[in-house]
Amino acid sequence: MTNRVSRRKFLGTVAAGAAAAARPARMDAAPTVATGPNGTGLPALLGGPPVRTAPFPAWPIADGREEQALERVLDSGKWGRGLGEEVKRFERAYAALTGARHCLATANGSTALLTSLYALDVGAGDEVIVPPYTFVATVNAVLLRGALPIFVDTDIETFQIDARKIEAAITERTRAIVPVHLGGSAADLDVILPMGQRRGVPVLEDACQAHLGEWNGRKVGTLGKAGCFSFQASKNLNSGEGGAIVTDDPAFIEACYTFHNNSRTRATSGDNFSYRGPGGNFRLTEFQAAILQAQMTRLDAQSRTRETNAAYLSGLLKEIPGLTPARMYAGCTRNAYHLYMFRYDPAAFAGLPRSRFLEALKAEGVPAAGGYAPLNKEAFLEDTLTSRGFRRIYGEGAFADWRERSRCPQNDRLCAEAVWLGQTMLLGPRSDMDQIAEAARKVQAHAARLAQA
Numbered sequence: 001m002t003n004r005v006s007r008r009k010f011l012g013t014v015a016a017g018a019a020a021a022a023r024p025a026r027m028d029a030a031p032t033v034a035t036g037p038n039g040t041g042l043p044a045l046l047g048g049p050p051v052r053t054a055p056f057p058a059w060p061i062a063d064g065r066e067e068q069a070l071e072r073v074l075d076s077g078k079w080g081r082g083l084g085e086e087v088k089r090f091e092r093a094y095a096a097l098t099g100a101r102h103c104l105a106t107a108n109g110s111t112a113l114l115t116s117l118y119a120l121d122v123g124a125g126d127e128v129i130v131p132p133y134t135f136v137a138t139v140n141a142v143l144l145r146g147a148l149p150i151f152v153d154t155d156i157e158t159f160q161i162d163a164r165k166i167e168a169a170i171t172e173r174t175r176a177i178v179p180v181h182l183g184g185s186a187a188d189l190d191v192i193l194p195m196g197q198r199r200g201v202p203v204l205e206d207a208c209q210a211h212l213g214e215w216n217g218r219k220v221g222t223l224g225k226a227g228c229f230s231f232q233a234s235k236n237l238n239s240g241e242g243g244a245i246v247t248d249d250p251a252f253i254e255a256c257y258t259f260h261n262n263s264r265t266r267a268t269s270g271d272n273f274s275y276r277g278p279g280g281n282f283r284l285t286e287f288q289a290a291i292l293q294a295q296m297t298r299l300d301a302q303s304r305t306r307e308t309n310a311a312y313l314s315g316l317l318k319e320i321p322g323l324t325p326a327r328m329y330a331g332c333t334r335n336a337y338h339l340y341m342f343r344y345d346p347a348a349f350a351g352l353p354r355s356r357f358l359e360a361l362k363a364e365g366v367p368a369a370g371g372y373a374p375l376n377k378e379a380f381l382e383d384t385l386t387s388r389g390f391r392r393i394y395g396e397g398a399f400a401d402w403r404e405r406s407r408c409p410q411n412d413r414l415c416a417e418a419v420w421l422g423q424t425m426l427l428g429p430r431s432d433m434d435q436i437a438e439a440a441r442k443v444q445a446h447a448a449r450l451a452q453a
């Protein structure tokens with residue numbers, strides 16, 4: 001008890017100290033309003049005062065709920081899922097939240113994907129359809145199964161896989177389609193699901209960025225054969241690392257359980273040892289599951305805040321020539337907004353390159369990113385697909401053929417035009433959105449000088 005109290009005090013002191021060290025200048029500074037609504041002040045990059053100096057909301061967000069959750073596990077002495085109840089409780093809660101019948105927690109989103117592809121019987125010699133506009137983990141999961149990722153071009157307006165182009169990429173080797181709900185928006189499931197059904201190819205949803213996202217009122221991740229989530233530190237639901245698979249199919253979830261538990265079934269994970277197929281240890285810990293339950297108490301409210309702010313921000317950015325917020329498909333009834341994404345057209349900014357636009361925004365106190373590079377062109381893919389193992393499986397000429405099939409010109413263009421704002425930037429007050437738009441207007445008003453400087 002004494003130990004615990006002193007630990008809590010210690011943590012409190014450390015946290016207060018860290019906050020004080022990180023924030024004194026920001027707390028003392030009066031809010032800076034450097035320009036009028038038309039962005040007439042000099043850009044910060046040219047020596048003017050920035051639009052904002054206050055930081056955007058910090059992430060992760062934690063309080064006594066997380067502290068209690070961690071202490072609960074610490075004191076129980078049951079730190080792994082084999083002994084405790086926290087992972088099981090989280091799995092029930094996450095299944096209920098998404099409306100899926102079953103949920104399996106995994107070490108991370110990458111292993112959720114790998115495990116699901118195993119359960120779909122994806123293996124060497126198979127093809128899996130993926131978007132090029134995604135985090136590399138989507139593609140790595142396919143490669144780790146010895147399968148060939150086939151890239152289908154992006155719908156530049158929505159940043160999602162172009163669903164109308166998927167069917168032409170299907171061959172007799174296609175074993176799965178993995179649409180990604182990129183940024184928390186949704187891929188066009190009204191096209192993808194019936195087509196997968198018709199062609200007999202299961203759909204695995206990569207919903208790693210789309211917690212609480214919805215398609216026609218149903219949670220994404222629950223519409224295909226299975227859905228995968230990530231709880232990595234940057235994601236909207238966060239336990240540092242973590243992941244989950246949801247599905248309605250009990251046989252599928254048992255195959256996943258066995259694979260993620262070193263090929264041991266639930267029945268045999270006690271004291272006897274018998275194995276089914278390959279596997280690994282991809283289990284979530286009790287600590288992570290406890291943290292996730294605490295984080296889930298805020299998830300819905302945070303998600304609503306992001307949605308409200310994003311809708312307002314879109315209204316502002318649409319008024320700025322050259323900025324085009326990502327469109328949502330009509331079926332996307334709830335966007336999880338892991339990212340706020342828009343396209344930047346330098347022509348409306350006196351030819352100012354995107355990299356310079358991002359620098360100028362950053363100087364105004366608005367950190368934005370350029371997002372992914374074309375994944376289908378990454379050198380590691382050529383290295384992997386021309387490796388000894390892949391050449392044996394697919395033959396010597398396979399790489400040239402693959403490269404020809406995996407051209408994605410729309411995606412190349414999108415990668416050059418995209419701008420991202422991270423999810424935490426949507427968690428503050430509406431005035432933050434006004435300042436984001438103001439920064440963009442200010443950069444536009446001075447774009448010609450910024451392009452020369």
Ligand SMILES: *Cc1c(COP(=O)(O)O)cnc(C)c1O
Nearest residue numbers: 108109110135137208209230232
């Ligand atoms: C984060 C992410 C993953 C991988 O999840 P991890 O938990 O980091 O392993 C997979 N796909 C997408 C689209 C992601 O954003």
